[in-house]
Amino acid sequence: MTWLEQVVHVLRWDVRRHGWLLLGFLAVSGAAAVAAWREAFMGVAQVGAWLQFASTLWLPLGALAAAWIVQSSPATGPHAHWPTLPLSRSAMATAKGILVAMLLVVVPALLTFVALGPLDLTTADRVETVARGVGLQLGLVGVLAALMVASPDIRSFVIVGALAWMGTQVLTSTVPTSRSTIAVALPLALGGVGAWYAVYGRRRVGPGLAVAAVGVVAAAGLGRLGPPAPFEGLGRPIPPEVRPEAVVAWVRNMSLDHRNARGVVTVGFAVEGASAHRRYELRNPVVLLVRPDGAPKRRIESFGRGVVIRDARPVGAPDGRYPVVLPSIRSVSVRVDELEALQAGDLRLRVDGYVRVLQPEERARLAIREGTRWVGGGAQVQVLGVRPEHNGETVMVQSRALRLLDGGSLSDGSSLRTSLIDADGQWIRLVGGSRGAAPGGLFLLPGLQWASITEGLRIANDPPSAVSSERSATPRYVRIEEFEALGAEPVSIPVASRGARR
Amino acid sequence: MRDRWTAADGFDAGAGVGMAEEAATLLVRNVSHRYGARTVLRGVDFAVAEGSLYALLGPNGAGKTTLLRILVGLLRPTEGEASVLGYAPHALPPEHRARVGYVAESVALPGSMTLDALEAFTSPLYPTWDPVRADELRDRFRLPRRLRIRRMSRGERMKVAVLLALASRPRVLILDEPFTGMDAVVREDLVQGVLSSVSDEGTSVLLCSHDIGELERLADHVGVLDRGRLVVSEPMDVLRARFRQIDVLMAPGAFVDPARLPPHWLAAARAGRRVSVLVTDHGTDDLEARVAEAFPLAERVDVRRASLRDVFVGLARARLGSGGGR
Known part of the structure; x- marks a missing residue:
């Protein structure tokens, strides 16, 4: 038998031998896909307890099923039957690895692709979304694979697997989101694959765990120190007619965190020459400490995927009447000696990143009636209901957007803007503009998650607004706008010293 | 040992x-x-x-x-x-x-x-x-x-x-x-x-x-x-050629000192007056004479080809010292 024939032989027999387990897993993950599909199709969580159960537990159950199959022919130990057979160890490792990958990567990826169907994404977007979700999944699967092959039995795997799950959560939370996620996931995945083959090849756990540990250390190191995530929005330069005069940053405050013995520097951002009808973002910002001559000393921190920058002047809503509160202040942590140098003017801060200008385009108008819904580009807006009140009505509007847990979108989770308008199309007020989107349920593949805002708005018989410019017209529609990028350019912003601005 | x-x-x-x-x-x-x-x-x-x-x-x-x-x-x-x-x-x-x-x-x-x-x-x-x-x-x-x-x-x-x-x-x-x-x-x-x-x-x-x-x-x-x-x-x-089992019935009151047995003879077992000895070098000399010399007070001596069991048990007991050793 050739090596390849051995792989196919073992794979075929494992499928046959564990058919009931594989069918059970397919049923659970299929139910999870149905739950995700119905959620996407109906707009809200219209799924029963069993489907909820399936969507929550398919991954742990998949990991258990994979571990069961692996442990049915343990890679180590003197009692295994397969090492006494004329089977190549690498063929055995490959066959088992294919089955684990099928369970934890391929099947969920295919199901996710199907479940994304109702979300009005192009095929290319669906493929990219699934690919990025799989990219995130690979790191976790790498860790789980190393543990399932190194564990002496299922019970040990459950214990160390749970610990590893918590460990990856900690690792993920400590890795700045502006770092390339694949830089973290890839070493974990490669470490897992290396450990897998090391354990099967040597039939000893030690070398495998050593390889896996190298992967984890590399992932942690690259997560903290690796290259920033590439900015995907750098498609075209900003047209001159919409380019802002400047993006400015200044130190708003510097303080000493006695408890942690760290300095905290709060930085404000603003756009000069901004238009109230556009949005300005500082994407992939990285904060550097620089010497007075401008030479960088070290990179300190990032501000996540991006910051929405306010107008340097007081800005309003699209018609200039209603103030919009958007985050434009960020804090960085520095060492105490660096804080003192900053205070003395011996060091300065600089922020490098990309400025992107966006403009809202109207996508749809929803009549304010229960159940009306718009879906597009992986997002959806739905009027959940109109509830009569004693002095009017309250309309419940929900905006949801599918986002990647690697921070693939801005912190507000959506490029949508939803407003109430009157029968003439005149703007009345923003929906959900006052707070960020709350993370919702997972969308099958870990790494894909709903971000949603649900807001109840009273739409009739309101008392006159304290804001003189607010229209008291009766809302008739929900207007949905999507911010489209007009262009983006790299930018290097020197942070002015404290007191330069307020 | x-x-x-x-x-x-x-x-x-x-x-x-x-x-x-x-x-x-x-x-x-x-x-x-x-x-x-x-x-x-x-x-x-x-x-x-x-x-x-x-x-x-x-x-x-x-x-x-x-x-x-x-x-x-x-x-x-x-x-x-x-x-x-x-x-x-x-x-x-x-x-x-x-x-x-x-x-x-x-x-x-x-x-x-x-x-x-x-x-x-x-x-x-x-x-x-x-x-x-x-x-x-x-x-x-x-x-x-x-x-x-x-x-x-x-x-x-x-x-x-x-x-x-x-x-x-x-x-x-x-x-x-x-x-x-x-x-x-x-x-x-x-x-x-x-x-x-x-x-x-x-x-x-x-x-x-x-x-x-x-x-x-x-x-x-x-x-x-x-x-x-x-x-x-x-x-x-x-x-088979080299091992022999000797079963000896000693006279009442007689005593066998294992230290005085010939080299390569292992005292495999002793129960009352019965003593079993495993000979590991049969064929090197006149066994009959050596038996007579080793057990002058024996009432009866049986010499037979040692079975594999005899060899195994004799060696094991000799090493454990339970047979009295040599």
């Missing part, structure tokens, strides 16, 4: 079958193995020639199973080297591994498979698989074809392992306690199966068992492992 009996003691311990190393299908050279701080094998040397059957004896915990696992490649020796068909066991290429059969109670056969399924899984891996022989053995062992292996008795599982090993027509057969759970009839079937494999196909067999009676019938060569050391390793006919 000596760790190993050598030719000077009347044994041919190290040389095994006394063959050239290249003629050996199984070769163990100065192999030691440790589990953590515990040493279970210490400098073991022996060889098994093509077409011969080497029986390995030893009390529980002597290191027999560890040695067999090293030869199958399930473990690697901490020191020394082993080879099977000329290769290190852990690096045996699949085409050569296909010529090695291994039967051990400790190997967990896939419990969810039936015998039919296991045969269907296993047979394509062996180019020399003989379906006719598999059918014969299945019938002879009266094995249920559609019963899951986890539901089989211990003996039936051993028969399945034996069937898989013999049906592949191996060049090397390594058997670790193969008679476990087998009744007398099936045991005889197994013995015949192994013997025919050895005689018809030149299979080399390394067999480890507590069933000394069966081993005596089968073995060409015998090794005795004790606390990790190979204390005896020699051809069966040499062993």
Whole structure:
């Protein structure tokens, strides 16, 4: 038998031998896909307890099923039957690895692709979304694979697997989101694959765990120190007619965190020459400490995927009447000696990143009636209901957007803007503009998650607004706008010293 | 106390079958193995020639199973080297591994498979698989074809392992306690199966068992492992020629001082007036005269050819000192 024939032989027999387990897993993950599909199709969580159960537990159950199959022919130990057979160890490792990958990567990826169907994404977007979700999944699967092959039995795997799950959560939370996620996931995945083959090849756990540990250390190191995530929005330069005069940053405050013995520097951002009808973002910002001559000393921190920058002047809503509160202040942590140098003017801060200008385009108008819904580009807006009140009505509007847990979108989770308008199309007020989107349920593949805002708005018989410019017209529609990028350019912003601005 | 009996003691311990190393299908050279701080094998040397059957004896915990696992490649020796068909066991290429059969109670056969399924899984891996022989053995062992292996008795599982090993027509057969759970009839079937494999196909067999009676019938060569050391390793006919068992009935009140026994005589057992002595160097001089000299107050003396059981028990007791030592 050739090596390849051995792989196919073992794979075929494992499928046959564990058919009931594989069918059970397919049923659970299929139910999870149905739950995700119905959620996407109906707009809200219209799924029963069993489907909820399936969507929550398919991954742990998949990991258990994979571990069961692996442990049915343990890679180590003197009692295994397969090492006494004329089977190549690498063929055995490959066959088992294919089955684990099928369970934890391929099947969920295919199901996710199907479940994304109702979300009005192009095929290319669906493929990219699934690919990025799989990219995130690979790191976790790498860790789980190393543990399932190194564990002496299922019970040990459950214990160390749970610990590893918590460990990856900690690792993920400590890795700045502006770092390339694949830089973290890839070493974990490669470490897992290396450990897998090391354990099967040597039939000893030690070398495998050593390889896996190298992967984890590399992932942690690259997560903290690796290259920033590439900015995907750098498609075209900003047209001159919409380019802002400047993006400015200044130190708003510097303080000493006695408890942690760290300095905290709060930085404000603003756009000069901004238009109230556009949005300005500082994407992939990285904060550097620089010497007075401008030479960088070290990179300190990032501000996540991006910051929405306010107008340097007081800005309003699209018609200039209603103030919009958007985050434009960020804090960085520095060492105490660096804080003192900053205070003395011996060091300065600089922020490098990309400025992107966006403009809202109207996508749809929803009549304010229960159940009306718009879906597009992986997002959806739905009027959940109109509830009569004693002095009017309250309309419940929900905006949801599918986002990647690697921070693939801005912190507000959506490029949508939803407003109430009157029968003439005149703007009345923003929906959900006052707070960020709350993370919702997972969308099958870990790494894909709903971000949603649900807001109840009273739409009739309101008392006159304290804001003189607010229209008291009766809302008739929900207007949905999507911010489209007009262009983006790299930018290097020197942070002015404290007191330069307020 | 000596760790190993050598030719000077009347044994041919190290040389095994006394063959050239290249003629050996199984070769163990100065192999030691440790589990953590515990040493279970210490400098073991022996060889098994093509077409011969080497029986390995030893009390529980002597290191027999560890040695067999090293030869199958399930473990690697901490020191020394082993080879099977000329290769290190852990690096045996699949085409050569296909010529090695291994039967051990400790190997967990896939419990969810039936015998039919296991045969269907296993047979394509062996180019020399003989379906006719598999059918014969299945019938002879009266094995249920559609019963899951986890539901089989211990003996039936051993028969399945034996069937898989013999049906592949191996060049090397390594058997670790193969008679476990087998009744007398099936045991005889197994013995015949192994013997025919050895005689018809030149299979080399390394067999480890507590069933000394069966081993005596089968073995060409015998090794005795004790606390990790190979204390005896020699051809069966040499062993038979050199060992004698002397059973003595002493006169009332007479006393045998083990320290005064001739060299190479082991006081194997003593019960009341009865004393058993294992002679390890028969043929070197006049045994009758030495017996008369050693037991002047004996009422009756029986000298007979030592069975393998006598040898094994005598050596074990001598080393433990329970027989009074020498």
